[in-house]
Amino acid sequence: MIGLKSVVARAPGKINVSLEVGPPREDGYHSVATIYLAVSLFEDVRASERMDSEFTISLHPDSAPFADPETFPLGKDNLVVRAADELRRYTGVTMGADLEVTKRVPIAGGMGGGSADAAAALVACNALWDCGLNREELAVVGAKLGADIPFALFGGAAVGLGIGDQVSPMLLRRSTYWVLVPASYGLSTPEVYRTLDKLRADQDVEAPHEVDIDTVQALVTADVNALGLNLRNDMEQAAIHLAPEIDTVIGTGERLGAVRGIVSGSGPTIAFLAESKTHAEQLRTLINEELDVDALVVSGPANGAAVVNHHAVFRGN
Incomplete structure (x- = not known):
């Protein structure tokens, strides 16, 4: 038997407490001004040493309630493999890894689960291969693959500008509590963006350059009533256009006592703001x-x- 090292890293999903989206840019992206909030729903990636330079990827059995093993992509295009491979190119490492993903964040749910997977893969492989990169350096690697990956590396709360990759951390004084309602289906983020552009085709939309200061202050102080009034997601109308039942779910949650309901990112997961942990459990x-x-x-x-x-x-052997 051969003893090899194995490293498990964990990264959080997120919700966008505020998300303003500009018109499409020449490079195909959209400028955004967003407030990211990492939440206590985590993805795990185990990276195990190999004796060669190959990558394999598998899905942990515990992922079954959250990911369908029959449809989960397990090829080289998976963001976990791409992240590990990008780190290898960046550092000059020649080793491979067996990568095992434990899914808990809804797939295609607007919570950055894929970005969390990539962030966890970067951290796990960085430790496995003794690369010695710090979090800022890993963020440079991650930003090449996805705008949300740097935030998944840092966690906490942050303002995101540019395409979401220009991350400025926020220091929060208290926690806020949310009830997430995942959908039984996913929404393609590019499709939601395309739908938003179509819905706003006759509008004069400007690129956002800063986030709303009242929203920042409400989140920093955990003033849930003020925060509820200031939640914003420009993607919500497009998500509802593609999946009208989202509007019904939001209305139901608010009728049952949520401070406010909002689509998470590009949807279809819905995040309901609660007054407290106890209120969240009741809700x-x-x-x-x-x-x-x-x-x-x-x-x-x-x-x-x-x-x-x-x-x-x-x-x-």
Whole structure:
């Protein structure tokens, strides 16, 4: 038997407390001004040493409630493999890795689950290969693959500008509590952006350059009433256009006592702001009974990507 090192890293999903979206740019992206909030729903990636330079990717059995093993992409195009490969090119490492993903964040749900996977892969492989990169350097690598990856590395709360990759951390004084209602389907982020552009075709939309200061202040102080009044997501109208039932779910949650409901990112996951942890637990029960769903209680801010376990694994010769 051969002893090889294995490293597990964990990264958080996120919600966008505020998301302003500009018109399409010449490079195909959209300028945004957003407030990211990492929440206590995490993706895990285990990276194990190989004796060659190949990559493999697999889905942990515990992912079954959150990801369908039959449809989850397990090829070289998976963001986990691409992140590991990009780190290898950046550092000059020649080793490969076996990569195992444990999914908990809804797929195509607007919560940055893929970005969390990539961030966890970067942290895990950085430790596995002894690359020695710090979080800022890993963010440079991650930004080549996706605008949300740098935030998943840092976690907490942050203002995101540019295409979301210009991340400025925020220091929050208290946590806020949310009830997440995942959908049984996903929405393609590019399709939601295209729909938004079509819906705003006759409007004069300017590129955002800053976030709303009242929203920042409400989140910093955890003033849930003020925060509820200031939640904003420009993507919401497009998500509802593609999946009209989203509007019904938001209305139901607010009727049952949520401070406010909002589409998370490009959707279709819905985040309901609660007054407290106790209120969130009560709200989850009511929503589950009314809508026959498996809602989740989360809090934010949550920590960014980090190693949570490392040990030797043993394989046959």
